[in-house]
Amino acid sequence: MITPMKKVTVLTVAGAVEETLQALRTLEILHLTPLQAAAGAKLNKARGEMNRVQKALEVVPEKAPKGVTPVKEAAPAASLIDEIQQLVAESKQAEIDKEQAEEELSKLSMFKNLDPATAAALQAKGIFVKLYQLHAGKIPFEVDGEGVVEEFGQDENGKYVAVVSRGEAPVAVKGNFTELTMPQKSLAEYREMEAKAKETLARVEKRLGELSGARESIEDKLLEVGDDYRMVEAEASMVGDKNVAAVQGFCPAPRVGELEKAAREHGWGLLVDDPAEDDDIPTLLTYSKLSRPMQFLYDIIGISPGYKEVDVSAVFLCFFSIFFAMIVGDSAYGLLFLGLALFARKKMPKANPAGFHFIYLMSIATIVWGVINASFLGLNPALAGWTYYLDITNYGWLPEPLKNAMLWIRTSAPTDPAKFEAYKAFAQSITILPESFVPKAAGASQMQHIQLFCFCIAVVHLSIAHVWNVCVRIKRKDSTFMAQVGWLIGCWVMFFLACQMVLGIDMARWCSVSTCRSSSSRCSSWKPFSWCSLPFRRSASNRTSSASRCSCSTW
DSSP states (O other): OBOOEEEEEEEEEGGGHHHHHHHHHHHTOOEEEOSSOOOSHHHHHHHHHHHHHHHHHHHSOSSOOTTOOOOOOOSOHHHHHHHHHHHHHHHHHHHHHHHHHHHHHHHHGGGTTOOHHHHHHHHHTTEEEEEEEEOOOSSOOEEESSOEEEEEEEETTEEEEEEEEESSSOOEEESSEEEEOOOSSOHHHHHHHHHHHHHHHHHHHHHHHHGGGGHHHHHHHHHHHHHHHHHHHHHHTOEEOSSEEEEEEEEEGGGHHHHHHHHHHHTOEEEEEOOOTTOOOOOOBOOOTTTHHHHHHHHHHTOOOOTTSOOOHHHHHHHHHHHHHHHHOOHHHHHHHHHHHHHHHHHOTTSOHHHHHHHHHHHHHHHHHHHHTTOSTTOOTTTOGGGGGGOGGGSTTSOHHHHHHHHHTSSBOOSSHHHHHHHHHHHHTOTTSOGGGSOSSTTOBOHHHHHHHHHHHHHHHHHHHHHHHHHHHHHTTOTTHHHHHHHHHHHHHHHHHHIIIIIOOOOOGGGSOOOEEOSSSOOTTOOSOOOOOSOOOOOTTTOOOHHHHOSSEEO
C-alpha cells in the first residue's frame, strides 16, 4: 500500500546545521526537498569525488578475466582508487600510441626500416627522398628529370616507391600516384611503440582483473562519498540567515512521532503539514506478506504507482495469478516451478525473498488450475490409467455443485457416461445460456465455456478498476467520476456485444433501445428502454417475434 506522507519543515540554529543533517540521516526518516538550488565550490568538490569513485568502479570488472586471479587488497579504498586512475591514464595513452603506430605502419610498412632522420640528413646535403604510392592508370609514373626510382613492394592498394634526386629541390614526377608524408619516427620506433602499448594494455587489464577482488571495498567507498555528497547538497539547499536555518522534506505519517521525539532531543523547531496539491511527493510502498510478491513484479515491469495514484497491487496480483495459471495450465509444470524455486531458495538464503514469493504464488496458482482441469502433462485415463486418481471430480467427498462448476470450465465434457448425464442436467439448469452451451455427448468440446469464462474475468477486472476510480474521485470531489461511470457501462455493453457476436448469447435488453411505430399512430406498447435481466433461453416453439407482439415495425 502507499504510505501517506506529511510535509515537514525543520528549523535549527545556524551553527548546528551539520549536526542536524547528521541526525536526520541517522534517523532515515525524512525525504529532503531543496528549498533553493544547491550550488557552491564545496558541492562541486563533493560531486567530483563521487564521480571519480564511480568511474573507478566502472572500469573494475565484476569478474576477473580467464587466467587472472582476483586479489583481496589490504590497501585502503582511497589508495586503490588512485591506482585505478593511474591505470586508466596509462591505458588511454597506450591506446593513443597503439593507434598512431598502427596507422603509420599500415601506410609505410612496405618501406622496411625507413628512418626520417636519415632522410633529413641526406636533404641537408642536397639529396632528396620522396615516398609515393602508385595507382593503376593510363598515365605511367615518370620522373621529370634526373632521379632514381626505388621500388619497395606492392599490395592491393598499389606499388610503393621512393624517388631519390639531387639538387636544390626534389625532382618533379607525373602519373597516377599519392605522395606519402615522411613519418615523424622511424618504422622501427613505431614497431617498438606498438609492442610497448600492447604490453601496457595487457598489464593494465591484468591488474584491473586482480582488483575485481576489491570491488566490495570500492562500492563501500562509493556509498560513503555518495552520502557525503548528499549531505553537502542538503546543506547547500537549505535556507536561513546567520541565526536560523531551515530544511524541508516529506516524512511517512506513521513515523512523524519519531521525528517529534528527535526534535525535542535536539531542540529543533518542527512544522508538520499536509502536502499541497502541487507538491512532488515521494512514494513509499509498504507490502504485507500477501502482497510482497507484487514488489518483485513491479521491479520486473519497471513501474510503481505515484503518490496520488491508486495502489492496485493486491487486485493486480490476484488477476495476474489467474492469467498466469491459465496460460501455463498444467499442474505438473506448477510443481516443477515450485520445486525449482524451493531449491534455488535453499541455495541462495540471503537473496531478496520477494522474487521467490512471487514464483511460489504463480506455481501454486498453476497447480490449482491444473487440478481444477485435471491437467497433468496433457495425459488422460485413456493414455495413462493412473491419471484417473488425479481428477478430484471422481471423488464422492467433493460437493456436487463445486464438482459441476469445475467440470463446466473444462475444455471438454466428462467422458464417463454416468458422470456425463449428471453434468448435462446441471448444464441444462443454467437457462440464461443458449442450448449450444449444453454438451450433446460425452467428451464433447466446451471451448465456448472457456471463452465465456475469460470474457467474465475480463469484464470483472475492468469493472473493479472503474468502480475503484469512481470511489476515489468522489472522495476527492472530482466531477470526472462520471466519465468512469460511462466507461463502466461501456465495458458491460461491449461484454454483452462480444458474447452475442462470438458465443451467440442474446444481449441484455438494457443494452439496446427498442421502439416501434406505425404509420397512423404510435403503438401502445412503445418502450424507449427495456430494463431487464439477461434473456432466458427459449425453445423454438415458444419464442415470439417482435411482429407477433406488436403490429408495428421494430427498429
